[in-house]
Amino acid sequence: MEFMSALGSQEDTYRPSLFELVAQEKLKELLQPAVQYVLAVYAQRYPRLLLRIVNNHEEFYAAIMLLVERHYLKEWGGSFAENFYGLKRVSTSHLDSIKFTSPINSQSSPALTSREITKSLLVLVGLPYVKCRLGLLYQKASGGSASSILGNDEQLEMENEELANPETPTKRKLAIRLMRLFKKVYPIINFLYYGSNLAYNVAYLFGKTRYYTPWLHLLGLEVKRMSMNDYRAHYDKAAGAIQQQPFSLLKNPLGAVSAVFSKVIEFLKVLLPMSIFFFKFLEWWYSSEFSRGGNSHDEDGENLVPPPEKIKPDPRGTKLPSTANTCPLCLSSPINNPTALPSGYVFCYTCAYHYVEEQGRCPVSWIKIDNAAEDLTKLYADVM
8 A cells, every 4th residue: 555556557656546545535534523533432521621622623623633734744745644545745846857857766755845835734724624614604504403304494584584674783684694695605615616626536537637636736736656765765864863863851852752742643643543443333333233232122122211201391381281282382273383392392383483582491391492493393293
């Protein structure tokens, strides 16, 4: 994997195949959910220390990857995922300058400049972070899970009421119009983002371009396989650095800390892929029959897990109607667009939404409800 692949071009043995490039992209995509899963598990044990990090996972992950990617770009000339597959980034101008003078494997490639490293970090860390935040904003603007359950009609109706209401603040009206514009523009931007990547992938596969993504084209960097000279130059450089700055905590504490930090980041090449495989194993385990044990069903195969206890009505709340399938608030029967609250009681959607927005509680059980749009659940059967 590190040096050669039979799938590469015969004209340029150091030109990686599209399969290698896609594989390192997939590895990069698996890192974030693996880190998020590990943080979520430990946050249950140490909530005071890690809960804030879990709630701001995107920023935390971007900061960590900024350090990791900067290290690998500086030391190896490629990102973490590229280095894992034995790939490097080389300036197109450098390749053009040596094209007719010496073969690519006759000498090691020059290190990336500070400007090239900065631009690569913007694409490797900054671009995915911005896209992630825009995706979350689009999901929130579209109504999130409540929209997928209840549909967009209710949300559009409420927004139209706010726009038509002369008492609605101007900032609120502007925010609604901007959100509507964003919901129209974001799918187009998302399509162009993935469409351009796909177009470059296909062009690279058929040898029509030297770059497999448009971002590398903008940076003027090509991805190549690392040669033996690249590895030899790296280890010779590391050995020379150790001789010049001995690993002594007393004589050179800054150098010692830097050396330890570099070793830890280098170990990530082993640790992070292992965490991905561990994450996938746990995902399979908890979805399989092995994790459920043999005592959760009776002889007939029926589930023995008892149903949850019913939350009793609160004396301060609305009384339940005597007839079934009747909304406790408007007493309409049957219930119009039946919607359940976290307490388990069912109401008309409009009645429940406006009551929770005004009171912040369930009308019957009087339990506190923070968000009406997120905590209402659409029912696809008339249930009371």
